[in-house]
Amino acid sequence: MASIRNRLRKPKTASPPEPTAVELAVELAPQVVLQLDLDIAPTDPLLAYLQTSGGAVDLSRLKLDSPALEQMRQDGLLVIAPLVSQGELIGVINLGDRRSEQEYTSDDRKLLDDLTAQASPAVRVAQLVRQQRLEARERERIEQELKVARLIQQTLLPRDVPHLSGWDVAAYYQPAREVGGDFYDFLYFDDGRVGFVIGDVTDKGVPAALVMATTRTLLRVIGERLVTPGAVLERVNEVLIDDIPPRMFVTCLYALLDPATGRLCFANAGHDLPFHRSAEGVHEMRATGMPLGLLPGMGYEEKEITLAPGDTVFFYSDGLAEAHSPVGEMYGFPRVQELLTGCQSHADLIACSLDSLADFTGAGWEQEDDVTLVTLHREAGSERVGVGSEDLSRHPAGEWRTLAEIEIASQPGNERLAAEQVAAAVAEVLPQARLERLKTAVAEATMNAMEHGNQYQPDVPVQIWVDESPAAVRVCIVDQGGGQFLGDAQAPDLEAKLSGLQSPRGWGLFLIQAMVDEMHVNSDDRHHALELIMNRADDGDPAAAQGA
């Protein structure tokens, strides 16, 4: 008797071949074993026939439009016996000519049927064992890959957060089981500025970890050479796009903090928008830009805000915003925003976020994606109070250099002292006419600070910082009158004053604003600050012409 074996079509695996169920069965036969590779298509009617045939089948009597049947006949098969377990066809025993060259008898067929009936459960068990072995091996391979991915990510994440006087930085990172591509980083510069990076690579596992590592390295190297966040992201995109695997990209937000002034300049490559909590409320920090690695030639919008004491910025990844509840609802950005309005203490913000996420996702939640949270907080009692608005893009944070730091006792008349000291600091920087205007503005602002902010308490000084950039001079005048509102700098109504309908006073704020190129007001609950910007020169400015 000649035994011939074949295989049913099944998914191919990378594992070395093991004996199939059918092979196990035919090993029992002490006859010549021939190798026959025959794939039976899932749509072949022979499969359905064998599943219901109930015993050995004489191929010569079978009439089916079956390519597999035709192939079997060509290969010399005469009888086939299906192995069926729990109604499922799990293999076939194929018989060719008997060595005696006699026909198969009914006894032979009965023996064959008994054999398949006995063998089928054993073959099925063997198949399941083999399948479990393969699955275990695959799980082991995946776990090993995840370990590598975790190792790459955790090795490259910062070991510590920046420790900056007057600032509090905190970070939290929890990888998903499958390890997403989240990352964050801090970049330190010689002039004291600190870069904050948060990003997310599409895909998971080792490929995402490798792209994350590449992106992090690019940001560090390019961040050293280029000044502004927008330029850094633009260059990283250009380099990354040549190497990133297809269908992968990186979202990334890069923010550059000047701790001395509180200015935070940022650009965004498609990452979830951070939130800024200030005395005015909680606002998205919006700057447009495509993710890294998608398209060449991308530009990245730059924005700048100034963090006043008490302000907090919250960076996060989509592992938070896109987490789902048990009923499939997404956590969403409004909830992220509510975190900042609801959790007043910056120190508790990460804990509040995690509690809120846990409440939302419920017990037994399997984390879908990495969760990365970074908080940046300016302490309320910090030395140098930040001032300014979000609309100072032509004065990039990194360009300012401090010329003088001045303290003025809050005593009547000392505003002239302030004006003279500021003038001395910028005498070589501004033309005479612009210098005179700045002196008037500084004197008025200092007078307001001493009178309204510090109530003319001699032991409560007005603090003044004088900075310069290639384009301008900046004077920040800070008092302890937090929460005050000085009103808008509207042009006074001189006719009304002359006719006695209004007080002749009320020129201060108007004069300040008229004297400088930009004026910004900022307050928290303890401080009030006025920022004056005077450009070095303005061709169309009569004051500049007078001083020339």
Next chain:
Amino acid sequence: MTQFRPFSATVRSANGAAIVDLHGEINANAEAVLNGAYAEAIQGQPGRLLLNFGDVDYINSTGIALIVGVLAQARKAHVALVTYGLSAHYQEIFKITRLADFMGMVNDEAAALAG
């Protein structure tokens, strides 16, 4: 070190005009002296009142308010007010505040008397 001079004012007359020579800083401390000088100057019912800023070092917003007060009184008394001796910086401030729209602003005393 810059010396800050307190405000003072002297009154004289010439060609039917009263001239108030102002000195030092015009700020809140100048109120009494300035109003006294105005009252003295207006006593002789001059045809015009000249304010000489040539020796003024500094005018702050309260000083501007005091000048507005003087201007208001002069207008009420139908006395023309003319200023001279203002530095370019304070001329600019007088224009920005629109004081220059309601009072003459010339360079020197001769021009003020002639105007």
